[in-house]
Amino acid sequence: MKKKAFTWLALLMLMAGLALSGCSSSSSDSANGGKSGDGKIHLKFMHDWPKGSSTAYYNLVEEIIKDYEAKHPNVVIDVEVLNPDQYRDKLKVLAASNELPDVGLTWSNGFAEPYATGGQFAPLNDIIEKEFKDQFVPGTVEAYTFNGKSYALPMEMNITYIFYNKEIFKKYGLQEPKTFEDLKNIGKTLIKHGVIPATVGSKDGWPASMWFMYLADRIGGPTILTDVIQGKVKMSDPAIVKAAKEVQNLVDMGFFVKGNTAFSNDDAKGYFLNEKAAMFLTATWELPNFTTSPDVPQEFKDKVGYFKFPLYEGGKGTDINSYVGGPGLGAFVAENSKHKEQAKDFAVYLVKEWGKRSVEGAGILPATKVNTEGLNVPKMYLDVLHDINNATNITTWFDTQASPNVSELHHDLMTALFGKQITPEEFAKQHDEALAEEANK
């Protein structure tokens, strides 16, 4: 009897283990289980919006795929879903073995460049010209263009804000900050009351980098990071080093959630969603979570507000309508696809429908132009759209602009900066060395 109970226990543990690992590994689902040999064209499509953490995106994509399959009975879309970090890794492995999915998603600029110039992505100028004339928000197509050829259909346009919990702010009599000094004071008040001022997942590097990028923008002016990429300014410019120093000042005062160098962006987001942290600097791809997502309680959604990153006294960036952001994902078609024409057709359908449905259905900002007249959408969404239209500058994320080499280093160094493992000077120096090495190539 005892033995039997134990067998059951072991079996249960095993299943728990499997379930746990299932959460984070890839899962594929398709209309017919992905069997081939049924005489149909099978298109492989990979995206990085898992059901759990990007519900709105996941459902929207599922819907579009179903409709496409309904309209094209001879086509089956085999979908593979991974979380973003695994997606990045898998894409590289697939590219190295010439086995990219027929259609997939890619980030812009530095991320896409090796694939595009390495002949992995198919040029899409013809269909952009034919199907999407003047439909994309300016600057998005260019982000995927190399040597005059465009390699992806843009799907997203994002800018970054500090989202905050209005209720917590009200409780302690806090106002949206106008200056960086205000922001620090908010932090001091919150810390005094035992509330975590801001959450950040600095293990991943890129969420941490948003703080740094904004500070660089506000202290050194809106073009400074782009200038670094183009070799006009060095990372060791006093303004940038100062920005890195301010990041560490925030860390020192306990502004960020404790232990954030071990948190991924998702881990960190939990602190904001569970109302343990008052602020979360992130991009507009989180909008569905704060507006339409059925997974987030309405009560919480009502509490979320946002403000633009405050200005820095004496800094060169004096315009609060200068943002850090950029085009996010775009859809690519693999150059080696066996069904290239069909894949292109699907990509066009996907991006077009995405633009049409994302606004009202999901509260997602697409890279295609949006006509909001007569639309029933949440107010925060309209406000953001208004902001984007009135933006004086959108600095594309430094790590997106940089080559993969520099970008990876940047992420590591950001984690180290937040973990106080390096000084701001060393942080700048290592960037400069990597950029110089890149320039010599």
Place this chain on the structure above:
Amino acid sequence: MKNVMSNKTAIILYVLPSLLLVLFLIYIPIVLTGYYGLMDWSGVGQMKFIGLENYKKLVHDQLFWESTWHSVLLALFSVLSLIGYLIVSLLLASKLKGANLFRKIYIIPMLMSSVAIAQLWMKIFDPMNGLINSLLSMIGVKETPLWLADPQMALYSVFIPIVWQYAGFYIIIMYAALINVPQELIEAARIDGANAFQIAYKIKVPLISGVLKVLVILAVVGSLKYFDLIYVMTGGGPGHATEVIASYMYKEAFGKFNFGYGSAIGFGLLILSMGATWVIQKMLRVNQG
């Protein structure tokens, strides 16, 4: 039997299939890795031959040596934990009450995938809501450690789940060896007045020393090329505090698109592992006299 052994064609015929498999799946990739190490290659574009540049860079790469040091530390840690495993296996192999249950408990981590283990331990180590820190604050500790987020502590923190993960594997092998120790020897020793400790130290352990040596080599080589748990839990960070050779290689090859340099690191890892195996074999043989 004798016929087969003297028939050369038969020998070749029997050995060939597995030889081909080993050749194509192991040796040729190794040679190719060494070859790619001579290239400046992004993994997707054109290869450019640059001779020994990557290997020269490797020798002067501070980060490579840092991650090597971390891998070596892990190897030392694993070998030390073998002593712990040995003690546990000795207890389990003696007629201890409840040994059967414990044996199963130790094996369970083996059934879980590394990613699941990583997720589990990340929750345990969570500085705010994690199991350990919750317990610590319950007993009144004010400044609870940051574990994985603390650069000084992160490396040792990831060692713990690794040791936990492999405990079952080593214990099961040691246990299997121990129960094969002839009972007559033990009984004879007992009649001569040896106590349990003496029996373990003077009879059981020497008798399974062959197995133990193999386990030491497995632990060292396994540690040097260790990757998955560390990659999932910390990604080598914070900074490079938990970077090991394999994670560094992965970052260079797949993170930075330096396939050539990544291959060079991989080749370096191979040489280190072979070197370590050779040294251990020499050392253990000398000890035996």
